[in-house]
Amino acid sequence: MNQEIKGLFARPMTEPDFVAAPASPPPRSARRRLSFVMIAGVLAIVGALAAGYYFAMRPVNLRIAVGPANSDDLKMVQALAQAFNQGNSQIRLRLTQTDGAVASAEALADGKADLAIIRGDLDVPKNAQAVATLRKNVVVIWVPPQGKARGGKAAPKITKIAQLAGHRVGVIGRTPANVNLLKVVLQQYGVDPAKVEVIQFPANETAEAIKKEKADAYLAAGPVNSKITTDAIAASNRDGGTPTFLAIDAAEAIAQNHPAYEASEIPAGSLGGADRPEDEVKTISFSHHIVARRGISESTIALFTRQLFSIRQSLKNDFPPAARIETPDTDKDATIPVHPGAAAFVDGDEKTFLDRYSDYIWWGLMLASAMGSAGAWFAGYLKKDERSINTSQRDRLLDMLAAARHSDSMEELDQMQAEADNILRDALTCFEHGGIEQGTLTAFNIALEQFHNAVTDRKLLLISMPQNLQRASAQFRAAGTA
Template sequence: MTSDSSRLSTRPEADGSGAVQSPESRRSVRRKFALVLLAGVLALTGAVAGIYYYTMRPVMLQVAVGPANSDDAKVVQGLAQAFARSHQQIRLHPLLTDGVAASASALSNGEADLAIVRGDLDVPKNAQAVATLRKSVAVLWVPPKPKGKNAKAATIKTIAQLAGRRVGVVGQTDANVNLLKVILQQYNIDPAKMDIVRFATTEVAQAIRAQKADAFLAAGPVNSKITADAIAASARDGGAPTFLAIDSADAIAQNHPVYEAAEIPPGAFGGSPARPDEEVKTISFSHHIVARKSLSDTTVAAFTRQLFAIRQQVISDFPLAAKIETPDTDKDAVIPVHPGAAAYVDGEEKTFLDRYSDYIWWALMAMSATGSVGAWFASHLKKEERVGNVTQRDRLLDMIALARRSDSADDLDQMQAEADAILRDTLNRFESGAIEEGSLTSFNIALEQFHNAVADRKWLLMSTPPRPQTASVQLRTTTGS
């Protein structure tokens, strides 16, 4: 007879084929999955936060401008301070140079992101226009004739009469000398046959008083203080300087697209009588804010937007800021416009969602996929637990039959211990949501029947007298002698 105890078995373990896992194993799997899921969510959240920080962090741009005390440098420094005070996304760091030529070189060499360049000079090939900082005009004038002397300069009334004369150029830059040569060549005057002398801005007044030149040329904004002071120094003994009109301004602009025909309005340089006393025709050129071609469209668009939004705030301190204009967006512009600046001017600037919608969409898809995988895995774990619960309930039902046939109290105690373990595991499953209340009710019925069967069997074993042991008789065969 096979003992009932041999039919008792330990609780099934997880083997990957639908068998029940132990509570510790299931908790370990759930714990590992929760950690993996949490790590995935944190990684995605960190990626989104990183993208947002990267796109919204302040961007510092190096701006090449010079010379140090020029109006252009003062305007750029004013803009840099205004950007910093208002905590703008784009910040400026002025990189002071010796002049516009050095600024252009800094941009060309990659030392600067932005630069203030002069339109009538060679513009770097990697430069694209962002804004027009200001326009400058060429001013040619002849100081009045000194009293009591027959100076040749007094006879100059037109540009054609400059041939063979000495012309002083205000400023040490080669750009103004080149400007004078362009004007002279339009009037068929050979610059090589003239005496062209450059004077620093601090030397002009002394040069005029010492009559070191027959005529002078200055280039700058119409309201330039340097030009106005130089012209004021030319007026002596009540005499007024003579302004030379560039009547061929339209032809120069036609031959040299970097220049435009312009007029100097009466009284532009102050004085009494007004200087000049009537409108004077001349040519003008622009100073541009240019950016490296490789600079991000988003960055340039943000800078352009900030520039025109904050311009009004710096006008009181830097009146020249009022002259800042949008760039020429035509395809045949002298300096091609940067796509970022063109997007702002044309109202096609991309918003944050426009620029990063694809990244956001993929991030959401990744989060959705992670959530779906997590939900599937959780459902899979619960399904295994539900299957395990059914298996344990069936095991409990089997133990009811075993208990009713058991002849050993030890076997009953062993089955009771297994039932307690099944009960503990079932309650854990219920708390984790793996089984529903209805399943718990059916399990409770089976458990109650098992306890009743064990109690009845123990009472029966205790009330039944032990069976008498059957004596074994050993027959001996006696052999006769």
């Protein structure tokens, strides 16, 4: 009988008695760390998108150099700046007042200004590119009505530019550019500039100088309907006589030799009266340009040019000189090369938002993809502990399965079953966190089912055994392990 009991309940002596050990729950902080990482990643992406949008849509401030004080150019730019700085304009203007076109060109060349108003017949900075033509100026040379010379004799009448030798020519404005302009005209007609006495005076002293006959002829440069020019011509009237306008018949030759000038005409009656002049007068013209510093982005200048011509339409009603603004010359042989942004506006080739920022969007997507891969790796790294504990719990479950088949104690089986329930709970938690896959969870369920079947079978066996056999088996086991 003892041999039968020994055969029924004997176990290998090397197998230790089962000791129930509580399963270690997976670290609850892993899910929290993963949540923090995901939130931080989302916030970083949102922040990058917001920063990119702000960078793309923020107003751009451009410094524009213009002068001198109280000039038509300064008044024009002030009106433009006021219009630009209203509303939600993407381009804003900041004025940098200078002593004149030469100083404005120097400010642009030195990088102290982004835009400048310059004269086309002066030295153009190498880093200047045309954006728009602010206005065109015509050269007007006239002789006041003939007065009396000394001794009561009539003064020689001047009807041609070639007759200016030996006479005084008054140049309106203090800028040396107008004096150089006069010299260009004189040289074209073979007149030695040294034989002409040049007298300069500011615009506000023109009427007084003409009344005092400080010069025999006068030169003014400005728009056809310039108030400075028309007032000076009106001051030249004497005793009902009208001034004589000197035609620059060699205008085309001058334009050929000096590309900054163009052959032009003064329309009849455009200088303050029907007889000023009576007929069309040939002359030369030059332009005042809005130029941009080379290196300013194409998109910025395209936006500026679009805003400029949009504002021109609404501004010309209140500020008529704005109507003179014209698009730049986009020809390759233009005197001042056009800025690519202005050329894109004129030619209708402006880049769209996607054209301008497609590279940034592509790199942003690449960065987001890289961040996603890094986040997935980091998430997997954070779940490493859960997977490791899950593996140890699976091994523990298999050990419990083997132990349940040889257990002789109902209490021990109940304790193992309770531990298996905890292992199941932790496995489900790991599955929810993504620590284990569906296949691993299925394997867990199979192992648990086998374990519960083994516990059920063992309990049925123990219940069917008489109490004396159970006690004898326990005593035998105790003696075998002693």
